[in-house]
Amino acid sequence: MSANTEQVSIEEKPAEEKPAAKPVAKPAAKPVAKPAAKPVAKPAAKSVELPAFEKNISDKIVEKFGDKIVVSFVKENRVGINVDKENVHDVARFIRDELNYDHVESVSGVDYPKDKEIEVVYHIGSYSDPSLASQLIVLATRAEREENPIPGKDATKLPTLRDIFYSVEFHEREVFEMFGVYFTGHPDNRRLLLPEDWADLPPLRKDFAIKGR
Template sequence: MTWEKLRKILDDVKEAFGEDIEGEVFLEKKIAKVIVKKEALVEVARYLKDRHGFDHVKGVTGVDLSRLKEGGGPFIEVIYHLGSLGDQELADSILNLSVKLDLEKPMVSSLFSIWPSVEYHEREVYDMLGVIFEGHPDLKRILLPEYWMDIPPLRKEYKIPGRE
């Protein structure tokens, strides 16, 4: 039931945005993910909120794709895990909204104006992967110490000192 619903939502988004959708990953019982172009992120997010009722973000994940053998490249993927609490029909589903950014200069618009729940999650992705979220009200370090001067630790080029 959940997966049929997610399939319908993905098809609807693809129809509404056409070329702005770069791709999708739909694996039943595993993940439902829609990959959008950077420029269209805010519009797709607003569409998902207003039309489909995804009212909060459960988390924001950043993935450094540079060492991934299949489907990798010099990108950082930022994934928003969207959920719904107000709509009981949708409460059992998580939709992933993803955008691929340039590894050298990762910049994207913040979704704070649409979902205030992203505030601390976006700060964490900034902290751990160095992604700049434009329009975020207070983008600064959250988990690492303020004096951290090394490269962001969740990038693949960062090695834990003393291991490997």
Template structure:
């Protein structure tokens, strides 16, 4: 205000300041919506809502256990024709051996993978094998293989012989057992000359002496070797 205006008693009018459009507050979306709604709806929209009711979740349904299924009826196993045939063969030759020598000659008879197998007491070993070799109803003329196995936990060595009858087509296994200490079995070379080297091999590697063998000596190890490499307690580090 100038001095002249003060003297004349004039008052200065305040100058209006224009609002900055950038700083002007934008209307809220709900206010814009209310402007477009009819008056009664706008009033209803603007009125504060009452507290929403609390919805309690429904109680969980009780779990009902299903009754256990009844056990299915056991399925009857079908007989194995191969096993049945093997059992008949086992009993057939067992009856032959027992009928000739009596029950005391056999320690046991069993099927080993369908193979009829007879464990013959050592003192009857040669006699029973000779009978199997020459009896016309048997004629086990081909000794397929002969071998030995050590069973230290049972205290014996087992000699096994696989026999085949080329005339009748029979195939059986015969075994005998000897104590590990002073192991000794009657030789079968008088019956099957072809087991000569096999008995020597069992003697060489397991220490089983075959009585009446025509040439019982080591076949692989040196003659002065004092151990038996196929015995389970054998060790190259043993003093």
């Protein structure tokens, strides 16, 4: 899990932002083969102007956590943060307590079988602070993906954020059944949408194929 946050970095359109220009001190920047076969980061090729308000938010997080996180993008109304699973709890707590974000809008899993990882993306927003109403923090973290998930003995694990953001409760249950990511500490890790006797792979993983396709 050491350097997996780099190859995560969902690269923005090259014309948009330059997050890598910040002193994030990548520990071991190994350009793992990405699905899109794209160089990992083109630092400071062109200094496009970043939106100031969003840059300010990302700077606060960088200032606090330094090289534990990677800012994957800064664009209008969105700040993308990649963090490994050891630190996701601390970062989320900081986002809630210091930056006034108060609820999670969406939790999506993304399966990367080539990296042998599953990414879980939290979109965190704020109702109570009017200046943050249009802002979202896109917090992404990754778990190692085991090949043959056995129901009841899940090895793909992430810490839950439910004790920080109560609103992730059903979202994490959905990610659990659709991707087989077990959230340790979640009080209610049951299936939500799938039938109780579902005995196949988690259906939104890439190796679960639709018949006839």
